[in-house]
Amino acid sequence: MNKAQLISNIKSKGSFLCVGLDPVKEKVPAHIVEKEDWIFEFNKAIIDEVAQHCVAFKANTAFFECYGSWGWAQLEKTASYLRKHQPDHFLIADAKRGDIGNTSSMYAKAFFEHMDFDAVTVAPYMGEDSVKPFLAFKDKWVILLALTSNKGSQDFQYHGSPSLFKEVMTVSKHWASSENLMYVAGATRGKDLQEVRKTAAEYFLLIPGIGAQGGDLAEVCKYAAHSKEISILVNSSRGIIYAGSGENFAQEAAKAAAEVHAQMQTFLQTL
Numbered sequence: 729m730n731k732a733q734l735i736s737n738i739k740s741k742g743s744f745l746c747v748g749l750d751p752v753k754e755k756v757p758a759h760i761v762e763k764e765d766w767i768f769e770f771n772k773a774i775i776d777e778v779a780q781h782c783v784a785f786k787a788n789t790a791f792f793e794c795y796g797s798w799g800w801a802q803l804e805k806t807a808s809y810l811r812k813h814q815p816d817h818f819l820i821a822d823a824k825r826g827d828i829g830n831t832s833s834m835y836a837k838a839f840f841e842h843m844d845f846d847a848v849t850v851a852p853y854m855g856e857d858s859v860k861p862f863l864a865f866k867d868k869w870v871i872l873l874a875l876t877s878n879k880g881s882q883d884f885q886y887h888g889s890p891s892l893f894k895e896v897m898t899v900s901k902h903w904a905s906s907e908n909l910m911y912v913a914g915a916t917r918g919k920d921l922q923e924v925r926k927t928a929a930e931y932f933l934l935i936p937g938i939g940a941q942g943g944d945l946a947e948v949c950k951y952a953a954h955s956k957e958i959s960i961l962v963n964s965s966r967g968i969i970y971a972g973s974g975e976n977f978a979q980e981a982a983k984a985a986a987e988v989h990a991q992m993q994t995f996l997q998t999l
Contacts, residue, residue, distance in 0.1 A: 729818055729846045730867045731907050731932070737783045737816055738958050742993040746784035746820065746934065747985060748965025749774065749806065750791045755970050757977050767792065767802035772809055773978040774969050781985035784818035784961050785810055786934075787845075807843040818961070819845045820871065820934070826851030826858050833861040840865045847871050849912060849934075852896050856903055863904045870909050872900055875924055877914025877937040897927045906931040906959075913952065915943025915962065921951035936963040938988070945988065949995045958996065964988060 738744045751767045763769045775785065792803040810819055825835040825848060832850075839848045840862075847869035850862055862870045875885055875893040885893040897911060906928075913924040915937030924933065933952055937943035945962065952960050968988070972980025 734783070734818055734932070735957050735959075737818070739996075741783055742996055743781060743783055743989045744958060744960050744962055744992055745782040745985065745988050746786050746818070746961045746963040747774070747778050747782045747968055748786045748788060748822070748936070748963050749969065750788045750965045751802075752791065752970075755973070757973055757975070759975065760977075765802060765805065767795075767799065768805045768809070771802075771806045774981050775806075775810060775814065777978040777982040778968065778985040779814050779817065781982065781989040782817070784820060784963075785814070786820040786822050786936075786963055786965075788822040788965070804843060807845060811844050818847065821845040821848045824849045824851050824873065825862075826854055828854065829857045829861055832858050833864075836862045836865060836868075840868045847910070849873065852900060856900075859900070859903060863908055868908065870904065871934050872896070872909065872911050874911040874928075875913045875917055875920060877916040877943070881914070891923075894923065894927050897924070901928065901931075910934055910959075910961075912936070915945075915948050918947055919951060921948060925952050930957070930959070932959045932961065934961045934963060936965075938962055938964050938967065945991055946995075953995070953999075958999070962988075962992075 749771050751770050753761060756766060756770050760766050760770050787803060787806060792799040821839040839845045848862060849871045850859055852859060852872050859870060874897050910932035911928055913921055913933050913935055915935045935948055935952060938945050948962055968981050968984045971984035
């Protein structure tokens with residue numbers, strides 16, 4: 729999916745919501761866990777109900793990989809189902825990969841060729857040659873970690889003048905354009921999102937952290953939205969997919985997603 733298509737989907741749906749798929753066995757309803765492919769069945773139910781309210785899905789690969797080959801198969805089935813039944817949605821592999829160039833090439837093939845994700849999250853620490861292989865695929869995206877929402881982000885990301893997260897963004901803009909590069913910026917970072925937007929004015933931002941992590945959607949819109957292109961994807965995972973725990977868990981997830989969708993529609997109408 730290219731940038732124009734993503735922006736068109738956001739405008740036509742009135743939503744820039746990304747729903748995170750983070751399957752945790754202890755939180756999945758018991759009647760789903762009893763199934764042989766419980767991760768896929770849980771994801772499928774969530775996808776079918778919330779797709780009308782979002783423009784993207786983000787699969788956190790760690791929640792699949794922890795189950796070994798079976799978990800990887802669940803990820804493959806989820807990606808295949810999304811591509812077949814929700815072809816207009818932007819699909820993100822939240823894998824946070826980053827390694828030397830030939831290894832990065834293999835990671836890129838896994839997510840872009842084998843499973844046909846639109847984007848993969850990448851760690852920038854090893855520099856340009858570790859990121860470039862991911863940028864070699866037509867209409868595929870790198871989502872580079874810039875300013876994360878965890879407490880430990882203070883250890884490195886704010887060091888220096890300018891801060892390291894700004895330096896990462898400034899340098900990496902020379903590697904690719906806003907057509908295939910976007911940045912992760914945590915919703916809990918408040919006014920710092922304004923600095924992120926200034927540093928990468930025309931680039932998309934993937935913003936996790938609203939809902940269970942405490943990020944505020946109104947604040948995100950205030951500081952991070954790009955009025956001309958609405959270049960943000962705001963992710964919510966636990967706050968949506970675990971909104972309910974009973975037989976109607978997927979419907980409860982849809983209600984939670986609809987509430988966020990309504991807030992996004994209201995914001996978009998002000999532009």
